[in-house]
Amino acid sequence: MQSFSIISKIHEGLSQKAYSCKELTQSYLDAIAKENGALNAYTLPTPEKALESARKVDEKLARGETLRPLEGIPLTLKANISTKGIVTDCCSKILSGYTPVYDATVWSILESQNAVLLGKCNMDEFAMGSSCETGCHGPAHNPHDETKVAGGSSGGAASAVAGGVAPYALGSDTGGSIRQPASFCGIVGLKPTYGAVSRYGLIAYASSFDQIGPLALCAEDAARIFDVLAQKDPRDSTSTGKKESALEALKKPLSGRIVGLVPEYFAGLQPDVEKALEEAKRVFESLGCTCKTVSIPEIRYALPVYYILACAEASSNLGRYDGIRYGYKTAHYTGINEMISKTRSEGFGKEVQRRILLGTYVLSAGYYDAYYKKAQLLRRKIQRAFAKAFTQCDFLLAPTVPMTAFPEGFTAQDAVQTYQTDICTVPVNIAGLPAVSVPCGFDADGMPVGMQLIGGSFQEAVLLNAAHQYELAARSQSFRSAGKGVEL
Amino acid sequence: MVTHEEIRAIANLAKLQVPDEELDGLTEDMNEIIAFADTIASVQVEDEAYEDVNGLSNVLREDVVQPGLSAEEVLQNARDRDENSFVVKKHA
Numbered sequence: 001m002q003s004f005s006i007i008s009k010i011h012e013g014l015s016q017k018a019y020s021c022k023e024l025t026q027s028y029l030d031a032i033a034k035e036n037g038a039l040n041a042y043t044l045p046t047p048e049k050a051l052e053s054a055r056k057v058d059e060k061l062a063r064g065e066t067l068r069p070l071e072g073i074p075l076t077l078k079a080n081i082s083t084k085g086i087v088t089d090c091c092s093k094i095l096s097g098y099t100p101v102y103d104a105t106v107w108s109i110l111e112s113q114n115a116v117l118l119g120k121c122n123m124d125e126f127a128m129g130s131s132c133e134t135g136c137h138g139p140a141h142n143p144h145d146e147t148k149v150a151g152g153s154s155g156g157a158a159s160a161v162a163g164g165v166a167p168y169a170l171g172s173d174t175g176g177s178i179r180q181p182a183s184f185c186g187i188v189g190l191k192p193t194y195g196a197v198s199r200y201g202l203i204a205y206a207s208s209f210d211q212i213g214p215l216a217l218c219a220e221d222a223a224r225i226f227d228v229l230a231q232k233d234p235r236d237s238t239s240t241g242k243k244e245s246a247l248e249a250l251k252k253p254l255s256g257r258i259v260g261l262v263p264e265y266f267a268g269l270q271p272d273v274e275k276a277l278e279e280a281k282r283v284f285e286s287l288g289c290t291c292k293t294v295s296i297p298e299i300r301y302a303l304p305v306y307y308i309l310a311c312a313e314a315s316s317n318l319g320r321y322d323g324i325r326y327g328y329k330t331a332h333y334t335g336i337n338e339m340i341s342k343t344r345s346e347g348f349g350k351e352v353q354r355r356i357l358l359g360t361y362v363l364s365a366g367y368y369d370a371y372y373k374k375a376q377l378l379r380r381k382i383q384r385a386f387a388k389a390f391t392q393c394d395f396l397l398a399p400t401v402p403m404t405a406f407p408e409g410f411t412a413q414d415a416v417q418t419y420q421t422d423i424c425t426v427p428v429n430i431a432g433l434p435a436v437s438v439p440c441g442f443d444a445d446g447m448p449v450g451m452q453l454i455g456g457s458f459q460e461a462v463l464l465n466a467a468h469q470y471e472l473a474a475r476s477q478s479f480r481s482a483g484k485g486v487e488l
Numbered sequence: 489m490v491t492h493e494e495i496r497a498i499a500n501l502a503k504l505q506v507p508d509e510e511l512d513g514l515t516e517d518m519n520e521i522i523a524f525a526d527t528i529a530s531v532q533v534e535d536e537a538y539e540d541v542n543g544l545s546n547v548l549r550e551d552v553v554q555p556g557l558s559a560e561e562v563l564q565n566a567r568d569r570d571e572n573s574f575v576v577k578k579h580a
Contacts (some may be wrong), residue, residue, distance in 0.1 A: 101561040237547035304528045307521070315502060322503075324574050326565035336576055337503075345505040353504055354514070357495070358521055360502040370529055377533040416524050 083202025091135025104201025122156025176425025183450025316358025
């Protein structure tokens with residue numbers, strides 16, 4: 001059994017009884033025991049839970065029953081996705097020991113398929129960060145170079161998949177938190193359309209931006225996972241149910257597709273990233289696509305709009321943490337006001353407090369119109385600009401991040417400079433669109449570069465088709481062989 | 489420019505305590521972030537009407553009782569409880 005198998009290979013191995021689900025699960029648990037000290041990808045491995053699911057799968061196989069698409073496939077969940085009876089702490093002291101009494105819908109779906117939960121994985125506290133260094137369990141490390149960040153906020157998820165200690169993971173993406181770590185770790189990360197996947201049970205950061213999606217070894221895996229997860233959920237009124245099977249669309253030829261290149265995305269790139277994107281463009285042209293410049297000048301408003309709106313929503317969402325009903329509670333206090341403010345100041349980390357303060361500021365009387373309302377109006381302007389761009393092309397090709405993974409400790413120096421790393425990912429969340437990050441090369445130090453394919457609403461099938469065809473075309477190129485030996 | 493007093497007032501609204509030794513650093517950070525947010529203040533938006541930005545509308549269901557969490561489940565994560573209640577100390 002290889003430690004870097006794609007899901008269809010594992011499914012085949014289980015179905016053909018090349019190995020049992022118990023053996024498969026144990027091999028991942030052994031890998032976690034061996035590698036997690038160096039990666040810090042998992043904050044809570046769940047071996048008993050995993051082996052219990054594996055036993056159910058083996059019983060089913062013994063009865064000669066057919067396995068469902070993700071049945072028996074191990075995975076890890078980001079620490080903000082609720083799992084009944086399993087600690088879900090958002091990597092925050094304020095939720096230390098918090099054990100949900102209900103499951104997130106995505107986990108209900110997977111558990112009903114006997115998916116094998118290997119554990120909960122590391123993240124930036126409350127998903128606020130781009131480096132997976134702000135959580136209370138310490139940083140997750142990049143498997144390509146452990147002195148570099150895994151990216152964030154779903155850094156543990158990306159580190160686990162790229163490090164070979166999980167076949168796939170579910171993360172969440174509010175401003176790039178799936179795509180950016182996927183890019184830094186050299187794997188595929190899909191941020192679905194807002195409303196494609198249920199957010200029920202996802203601990204909220206910014207509710208109008210948050211979306212759950214897969215981090216996987218290849219586009220085919222991401223398509224398989226997306227098809228299973230994209231369902232209408234009565235418990236999330238924004239969930240719509242998806243339009244088209246992504247898996248069935250993978251094999252379509254790309255000939256005749258128009259790829260939009262947005263110049264605003266290509267400013268200030270690290271030269272290695274620029275070069276890798278140039279190569280990627282050539283691969284799409286070799287597949288019969290036409291590249292076309294499509295300008296979206298409104299993108300220049302995206303970062304301030306994102307930080308104003310996301311922080312405003314966070315300041316409201318995080319108002320619930322008061323020490324009374326769950327989570328951390330301060331030890332000494334004299335009255336309820338002191339109890340709540342001491343609990344919150346001791347329980348939230350610095351970045352979370354900073355964002356709550358900014359959110360409170362932009363929503364306060366006298367500033368609301370200048371910041372919050374203006375940002376909402378610009379949000380709509382950005383959405384319309386993207387919609388117009390998609391009348392001229394099938395999808396957009398852009399970098400995922402202007403740079404490759406930076407050294408740990410780098411981000412602590414300057415808040416605004418750190419926010420700038422999200423410049424290519426946040427426009428998609430503002431517009432509610434789907435986007436996938438796909439590995440497209442390496443920098444001079446051997447760190448992965450990711451490209452981002454952005455589509456119109458509910459066009460995941462178009463994006464994953466393009467990503468899959470790209471992977472097949474680029475397979476012979478040198479960057480693939482350095483990519484931890486994934487077989488496509 | 490955001491002042492120390494404003495930071496204290498906002499922190500009070502957000503139920504956060506800002507220790508004196510962190511006030512300077514935090515004020516500086518906030519000013520930097522707010523200056524960044526100010527880059528959109530001068531942008532003109534022609535259409536001022538509000539509408540839902542995600543193009544979604546409210547979903548209603550019939551008002552029928554559905555199973556919910558038990559009192560035991562709801563109280564399970566509380567640090568302090570007394571039978572079926574959360575405990576909050578009286579104001580001193």
